[in-house]
Amino acid sequence: GESVGLHLPTLSVQEGDNSIINCAYSNSASDYFIWYKQESGKGPQFIIDIRSNMDKRQGQRVTVLLNKTVKHLSLQIAATQPGDSAVYFCAENGAGGGATNKLIFGTGTLLAVQP
C-alpha cells in the first residue's frame, strides 16, 4: 500500500544551526508534496510545498528538496530557532489532482531546538 515514512523520529539541534528533516515516500505517482509543522495541541501548519516537476523550492528560511529517483523529500531549516520546535510531517498528494485526492502523512519528526 501507499506509505510515507521518515528516517528520523527525533532531531535535536542547537539554536542557530541548520536542521534537515528527511522523508521517504513510496508512491512514485504522487505529484505534489507538502511539509507541515504541528505544535503541541494544534492543527498542522503549512510550511512549504513542491510539485513533482521541481527538485528544489525555497521559502523564508526553509528549503524543500525532492529526489524522485530515490523517492526522497527533505526539509531544510536555516538558522533554527526555539520557535521552530515542533513535529514536522511530510505529506504526499496522489497524482491526478482530482477532487478527492487524499493527503498521506508521514510518521513525523520531532524537532527539538536546544538554546
Add this chain to the structure above:
Amino acid sequence: GAVVSQHPSWVICKSGTSVKIECRSLDFQATTMFWYRQFPKQSLMLMATSNEGSKATYEQGVEKDKFLINHASLTLSTLTVTSAHPEDSSFYICSARDLRGLAGKHNEQFFGPGTRLTVL
C-alpha cells in the same frame, strides 16, 4: 484568509454518549472537507472525505455508522462520534479544500486547530 475553525476545541464526555464536532471554513467555500484522527505521538490518519451535498467517503476500517459526517453547506461539516468509548479519545482535525482555487492553490488543504475528545 483561508481560515478553518473547529468547535469545540476540547470536549469531555461519558462513555456511551454522542459528541458532535463542527468544522467551518470562515472566509471561503469548501467544496471538500476531510476529517483526520491523531493519537498521541502519532501521525494524522484520514478518516473520511466529505463533499458538499453528497455522502462522505470513509477510509478502510473507519465505521461510518459510528462516525457520522454531514457536509450540509459549503462552509460547514460536522463529525458526530456516536456511542463514544474511551478508545475514541483522540485529537480530531478537519481540513477544507477549495477546488476553485479562490482560497489558495487549487488542491491546498487548510487545517483546523483540532478538537481534543476525552471519553471517560
